[in-house]
Amino acid sequence: MGSFSIWHWLVILAIVLLLFGTKRLKNLGGDLGSAIKGFKNAVKDEEKKDADTAASEGSKESLSHKEADSSRVIEGEAVRRQNANDESGNKPS
Numbered sequence: 001m002g003s004f005s006i007w008h009w010l011v012i013l014a015i016v017l018l019l020f021g022t023k024r025l026k027n028l029g030g031d032l033g034s035a036i037k038g039f040k041n042a043v044k045d046e047e048k049k050d051a052d053t054a055a056s057e058g059s060k061e062s063l064s065h066k067e068a069d070s071s072r073v074i075e076g077e078a079v080r081r082q083n084a085n086d087e088s089g090n091k092p093s
Contacts, residue, residue, distance in 0.1 A: 004012075017025070 020028075
């Protein structure tokens with residue numbers, strides 16, 4: 001009682017074919033297939049675009065961090081550079 005038998009499905013299929021006709025159903029199937037294919041292509045293109053963007057941002061970020069570390073100045077921090085003579089208490093000449 002909960003599920004249809006094969007005969008029920010065949011009767012439903014025959015009614016659908018009579019109502020819509022084979023040509024209309026064929027066109028509907030083709031349209032549905034092309035829509036699914038277009039959706040898959042769009043998803044692949046978006047994933048590729050995101051991966052390319054992430055890769056290019058990662059390389060830009062690593063370059064900017066290297067440049068920033070070499071010339072970084074923090075407000076309120078005193079930077080003192082000494083040479084070997086300064087450590088022993090001698091003034092450089």
